[in-house]
Amino acid sequence: MIKIGKMLKDKTGVSPIIAIILMVAITVVLAATIYVWVSGFGGSGDQAPNLACNADSITGKVTVADADKGLTWDKLNISVTATGGWANVTIHGATATTDYVNVTAATSPGYITASGGTVDAGDYFQATGTYTKVDITLRYNPTNTLLGTWTIYG
Secondary structure, X not given: OOOHHHHHHOOOOOOHHHHHHHHHHHHHHHHHHHHHHHHOOOOOOOOOOOEEEEEEOOOOEEEEEEEOXXXXXXXXXXXXXXXXXXXXXXXXXXXXXXXXXXXXXXXOOEEEOXXXXXXXXXXXXXXXXOOOEEEEEEEEOOOOEEEEEEEEEO
C-alpha cells in the first residue's frame, strides 16, 4: 500500500530537458494550427468582383452604379436576350471599346464582346428597338460567376 505522506514528500518531476522538448513541440503545433486557420482567410484571388447596376426602362439603359477597381470589360461575358421584337444594345463607357449586338426573339441570346478598359461607374448599356423586354446578363469569365441580370422594358 502506498502511503499518502510519502507521495507528497516526493517532489521529483519532469527533467528540464524533457520539459523544454515538450514546450517546443506545443509551440510548433500551436503555430502550425494558427497558420492553417489564418491562411484560409486569404482567398484564392479568383473571386468574382462586385458589380452593381441600375436598369431604367424610361431611358432604355442599364447603368453601372459601382464596380470593383480593376474589373475590365474583356473579363465579362455579356449576354443579351430580347422578347417581343428586336433590340440593338450598345455599351457606352469612358474606357470601353464600344460594341453592340442586335437581337430578336429568334436570335436570342446574343453576346457582346467588349474589349479594353475598365468597368467604371457611369458606363452603361443602351437598348433601342421595338422590344417589349431586354435582359442583359453579366458573368465573370475567370470563375463563370453570375454577376446579375438586369431587365429593360420597352
